[in-house]
Amino acid sequence: MKKDLLSIDDLTSDEIYLILDTSEAMREIGQREIKKVPTLRGKTVVNLFYEPSTRTRTSFEIAEKRLSADTLNIAVANSSVQKGETLVDTAMNIEAMQPDMIVLRHASSGAGHLLSRICKSRIINAGDGMHEHPTQALLDAFTIREHKQRIEGLKVTIVGDLLHSRVLRSNVRLLTKLGAEVWVSGPPTLVPTGIERFGVRVSANIDEAVADADVIMMLRIQQERMHGAFIPSLREYFTTFGMTTTRVARAKPDVIIMHPGPMNRGVEIASDVADGPYSVILEQVANGVAVRMAVLYLLAGGAEVD
Amino acid sequence: MAVVMDADRIGRSLARIAHEILERNHVVEELALIGIRRRGVPLAKRLAQAIHDINHVEVPTGALDITLYRDDLMRTAIAAQPVIRRTEIPFSIDDKRILLVDDVLYTGRTIRAALDALIEFGRPKAIQLIVLVDRGHRELPIKADYVGKNLPTSLTQSVQVHLSEIDGRDEVEILES
Numbered sequence A: 001m002k003k004d005l006l007s008i009d010d011l012t013s014d015e016i017y018l019i020l021d022t023s024e025a026m027r028e029i030g031q032r033e034i035k036k037v038p039t040l041r042g043k044t045v046v047n048l049f050y051e052p053s054t055r056t057r058t059s060f061e062i063a064e065k066r067l068s069a070d071t072l073n074i075a076v077a078n079s080s081v082q083k084g085e086t087l088v089d090t091a092m093n094i095e096a097m098q099p100d101m102i103v104l105r106h107a108s109s110g111a112g113h114l115l116s117r118i119c120k121s122r123i124i125n126a127g128d129g130m131h132e133h134p135t136q137a138l139l140d141a142f143t144i145r146e147h148k149q150r151i152e153g154l155k156v157t158i159v160g161d162l163l164h165s166r167v168l169r170s171n172v173r174l175l176t177k178l179g180a181e182v183w184v185s186g187p188p189t190l191v192p193t194g195i196e197r198f199g200v201r202v203s204a205n206i207d208e209a210v211a212d213a214d215v216i217m218m219l220r221i222q223q224e225r226m227h228g229a230f231i232p233s234l235r236e237y238f239t240t241f242g243m244t245t246t247r248v249a250r251a252k253p254d255v256i257i258m259h260p261g262p263m264n265r266g267v268e269i270a271s272d273v274a275d276g277p278y279s280v281i282l283e284q285v286a287n288g289v290a291v292r293m294a295v296l297y298l299l300a301g302g303a304e305v306d
Numbered sequence B: 001m002a003v004v005m006d007a008d009r010i011g012r013s014l015a016r017i018a019h020e021i022l023e024r025n026h027v028v029e030e031l032a033l034i035g036i037r038r039r040g041v042p043l044a045k046r047l048a049q050a051i052h053d054i055n056h057v058e059v060p061t062g063a064l065d066i067t068l069y070r071d072d073l074m075r076t077a078i079a080a081q082p083v084i085r086r087t088e089i090p091f092s093i094d095d096k097r098i099l100l101v102d103d104v105l106y107t108g109r110t111i112r113a114a115l116d117a118l119i120e121f122g123r124p125k126a127i128q129l130i131v132l133v134d135r136g137h138r139e140l141p142i143k144a145d146y147v148g149k150n151l152p153t154s155l156t157q158s159v160q161v162h163l164s165e166i167d168g169r170d171e172v173e174i175l176e177s
Helices: A013-030 A055-066 A083-096 A111-118 A134-148 A166-177 A206-210 A234-241 A281-300 B007-024 B040-055 B109-119
Strands: A044-049 A070-075 A101-106 A122-128 A155-159 A181-185 A215-218 A256-258 B002-005 B031-036 B061-064 B097-105 B126-134 B146-150 B157-162 B171-176
Touching: A013 A055, A013 A134, A013 A166, A013 A281, A044 A055, A044 A083, A055 A070, A055 A101, A055 A122, A055 A134, A055 A281, A083 A101, A083 A111, A101 A111, A101 A281, A111 A122, A122 A134, A122 A281, A134 A166, A134 A215, A134 A256, A134 A281, A155 A166, A155 A206, A166 A181, A181 A206, A256 A281, B002 B007, B002 B126, B002 B146, B007 B040, B007 B126, B007 B146, B007 B171, B031 B040, B031 B109, B040 B061, B040 B097, B040 B126, B061 B109, B097 B109, B097 B157, B109 B126, B126 B157
Parallel strands: A044 A070, A044 A101, A101 A122, A155 A181, A155 A215, A215 A256, B031 B061, B031 B097, B097 B126, B126 B146
Antiparallel strands: B002 B171, B157 B171
16 A cells, blocks of 8 residues: 555555455444454544535544544634645644644645645545545445445446536546446536546436446535536436436346435435435445545555655 | 474364363353464364264354454554454353464464453453464463464474365474574
């Protein structure tokens, strides 16, 4: 493993499988009466969050505590000041207190790479702007593998706001690396240009995209990142791209429906799909803790010197 | 390289240990075998079978991975982390007499870690230690209750246990390094 986990590109497929296998062992700890092992005793992990987050921050914090690390949460309200300098200053100050790892969530793409260059601490990217959210893709892969016993050869359809989604970018990198057939679908205004170069099939027709899919992954309409008219209205969006039971029926009979959360019910996903029998949305959340424990454990060891 | 135990010898040692277990523990229903990953696990299963062959009682078996409890994790800045395997103890260890099984007893640090790990699953009535080979050189005050073979070694040697379930053959050998 490299020093930091900033992008799925930092991982070989062997390392991805190592993380998934380690996550299996970590999940067992969460089923014990005493959900704690002494592994990271004496290590300090700083959770530095420049963007609001419930799931990811809580998930990381539980994972850190189950491994007995000392954790510290810094929630920095998002501001429009020159982010580069502020982030560097904050990081230098945190670094001066000698933490072992920094878990960073930031609204700017590449924020983790910036910290990586100036910090000796290991950096885990917990979401940087529209770039990547590697631990989300890893927990998605873990959930898929649990249900399908494999990833290679599966048809995975990702639907929604592709443009603003770091979850999409991490998932596309990971799933194509492991040999899945990835389809993406969304309104043309929300499809990033050149996405085909990542080796995915693009279709503006959701019915075609979900046909015979093994996995459907819904993405949130990110209204907070939309500074322009990307879609006519939320209701129209739901009609054209919302996941309904009718659309689910076009996929494979054992399809699983995923969503990284937070969900906009009635916008990208109908409530009866979100709460329905195909939904593994809450399993994703549960698996997140085990996967993050695996990442923390594996990164805490030695790193390749590069 | 010298073979110090062959398949026959390993089989007879395990059979003898099974008898010793029953000799020392009168309430068989209280017993449970927990193997330390990796090679303690098949040994625990074989002992359960040996006990069953003697008195037709099923002793439950489990598997313990002690990696997360090791005292030498993260002491080097270069090595990659050891692979973690699943811990599977599908029964309560409370008030049980736990028979902890490992292949080689050496410094005692693995057993120290195993004791720490086990205590988090409950409060057993007693823990007894079974090893196939005791090669000496203890660094902690730990002693096995049942030993397949005492094997005096030097620190430059290493003891390799091969079991058919994992390695395709039953053999214990000493390697000079």
